[in-house]
Amino acid sequence: MKKIFFFLLISSFSFGQIDKVEPPFWWSDMNLSDVQIMFYGKNIAQNDVSVSNGIIIKSIQKTENPNYIFVTIDTKNVAAQDFIFTFKNKNKSFTRNYSIKPRRDNSRLRKGFDSSDMIYLIMSDRFANGNPNNDSTKETIEKADRSDKDGRHGGDIEGIIQHLDYIKELGATAVWPTPLCEDNDDRGSYHTYGQSDVYTIDSRFGNNEDYLRLSMELHKRGMKNIMDYVTNHWGYKHWMMNDLPTYDWIHQFPGYAQTNYRMTTQFDTNASKIDAKMCMDGWFVKSMPDLNQSNPLVLNYLTQNAIWWIEYADLDGFRVDTYSYNDKNAIAKWTKAITDEYPNFNIVGEVWMYDQAQMAYWQKDSRIGAIQSFNSYLPSVMDFTLQDAIANGTFNEDKQDWRNGMVKVYENFNNDFLYPNINNILVFFENHDTNRLNNLYKNDFKKYQMALSLIATVRGIPQIYYGSEIGMAGDKNNGDGDIRRDFPGGWNGDANNAFTASGRSAEQQKYHDFTAKLFNWRKSKSVIHSGKTTHYVPQNNVYVYFRHNQNESVMVVINNNSEKQILKTNRFHENIKDYKTGKDIISEKLFDLQNDLEIEGKSVFILELNK
Structure with missing residues (x-):
């Protein structure tokens, strides 16, 4: 990838050109009432801005790039309505309509996922192809090729909706699809963690209305919708990357430098400043420019975008990717702004560390974080130490000694006192980035039973990964595509349809029956919750x-x-x-x-x- 440098565009004034307005609309009665609207268009900053209907403009911010202007309006006590922005330069002017929409009843007090739930994690491109007509679209570069394990296969929102009853019957009460916003990378875009437009659902998954429909269908079934949100980085094909609002919208060195992945430098009192900087500011991979959350414009953009999706799509929670790679003080502000808006909303951060004290540091109201006067405000973290114990062969160790066997699992819980809220941590034995349990244990059903029973009955919020419940395997050593295989029966013409009892093999049925019985029992057990x-x-x-x-x-x-x-x-x-x-x-x-x-x-x- 080419290095990214900011440069000023020197060109003649183009009258009346607005290419982007973000957020595209807002809501009445929001706690976040000062809304900063970004207008993007050629030389738009050369205009004076006014607004109709008595709306108050609190500030107008221009940057070194004349193609952007950030207009903050006060929506406090403003009823739902349409109004007009006017842009004027000398004797020429043009307008843009904007809307404040009515908010859902009790939207602020929506209840997030919690320990009474079981979360079903879906690799969105690999679960089910409900609409083959959107497998490849004119708006996006990479086309569907199911023969390529690292390519797009055609799974979509419609496929998820069509199989919600299957997921519910399994005992799941919440669904976490991997990101659904547009990722226009020319290859490997199926995972969608390198997003190119964070206000638009990828057209190969459907559209924004389909995503809202997913929430509606989940809520009809008493289930919850968890959005996989990415604050740390975007994709190199994001529409801003060729025309950044400011040079420091992303971290530049100049251009690219990779993170050292040493998350401990965020709190290590012995860490050098350069190591801490490279953890937070370095790019996760070369194709994912690292966002600079310490820039107030960036942080506000991300905060408003997150709240916009909650309100628009009626969401029940976030899973935040690479949470601990962000600027820790900025991401704490982001998290607090969301939970201030929605006090019962849950957010689980990916804090991939193998030490309970280090993970507990990142949970809201941590006494460990308080040593450094730090509070992340993050309600939930992921129990990677438990996952590590299971993934490192505990159930292959037939005999116990001081370090091996079930003592590894036992010792994971010795440090529960470190967590401020032990019931609000995510427990799992695999996800879309780890080796498959059924590969690690060679599809030994007894070992699956032990591992699943463990995460279903310990403290916290259990999460399973699609296909585990039918014995799906996959070896990460063969690449990520192998641990993200297509769910059998999700595509027309599949020889095996594991979504139906009649289509499952005897072995698949055995896995499915055990999983469904266990988690349907768990649903009503407050003693476990x-x-x-x-x-x-x-x-x-x-x-x-x-x-x-x-x-x-x-x-x-x-x-x-x-x-x-x-x-x-x-x-x-x-x-x-x-x-x-x-x-x-x-x-x-x-x-x-x-x-x-x-x-x-x-x-x-x-x-x-x-x-």
Whole structure:
């Protein structure tokens, strides 16, 4: 990619030219009432600006690029209405209409996802092709080629909508599709993390109205829509990149320099300034220019864009990509502005670190962050240490020693006290960037059962990755395309349609039935959503923990030993108390808690305790 440099365009005045207005409209009764509207057009800054209907212009900001002008208006106590901006230069003038729209009832108090949910993560291009007519579009460069594992395959919003009942029947209550805004890279655009227009859904996925329809269809089913949002970078094909509003809209050195990926430099008191700068300011990859959130215009643009999507598409949450690579003080302001607007909204940040203290630093009201007078205001982070324990072969370790076996999982929870809100962290064993669990464990169904039971019953918000529930595998060593395979049955003509019971193989059905039974049980279990945890040091590679509240108790037994184990129940008396029996939610077998528990090798019990 060529280095990007800002330059001034020297040209004659072009009368009446406006190419972009962002945000394209706003809403009444918003907490964020000072709206900064960006107008883009050739030499537009040479105009004086006025507005009709008594709307107050609070400020007009021009930059070194005459093709941009930023106009801030006061919408406080302004009713929903249309009004007109007038741009005048000498004796010539032109106008642009703008709208303040009515807000949904109770929009401010919308409830985000939480620990009562199970999130179903979808690689949007690889799930289902609901509309083959938009696989390739004239507006976008890369065309569909399903034979290319790293190309566009045609999955779209319509495909997701058509299979929402399948997702709901699986026990999921929220859907997280990978980004849907336009990514016009000439290759590898299917993942859409290098966005080229953040106000427009990629035409190969559908359009903005389709995205709103996705939310509506989810809400009809009592489900939630989580947007994958990217604050750290855009794609090199973003429409601004050839004509930046300011030189420092992106980080330049000049041009490109790559991040060192050392997120610890954000808080390391021993870190050199240059290392901290290269973490925050370096580009994630060469095709993704790094946004400069410390520039107030950039930060405000990103804040308004995020709020615009919440309001427009009626969203229930954000997952924020590469959260800890942003300028930490700026991203904290961004996060606070959103949660000030929507106090019950949830945002989970990708903080990909393998130390609980380092991850806890990034959660809202962290006592660790407070040491440095820092508060991210980020409600939720992702439990990468648990994912790491599972992905590094815990369930292949048949015998336990001081470091290996189920003790690795046990020790993950020893540091729960570090998190300000332990119930609001995301738990998972794989996602679209990691190796597939079913590849790591060679489609060993018993190991899948243990891993899934773990994330379904521990504290936090469980997330599964599309296709795990039918045994889908994929090896990251063969490239990201291999861990992002097409869901079988999502395309016309697929030999295997795993969306239907009749179309699944016996092996796929086995995975599906276990997953659906487990997560449909979890839906109504407040003891799992918000109960306390008491766990016991693993013995003989058997990990036992209880989720309990005043009314209920669930005992989870995970035998990672290859051999049958017998558990003396008197060891767990402080939690068993006067409970007499336990019913396994999967086999529905009843166990007498006054007697020893016998459990087969590589298996799990989830026992609802009864008096």
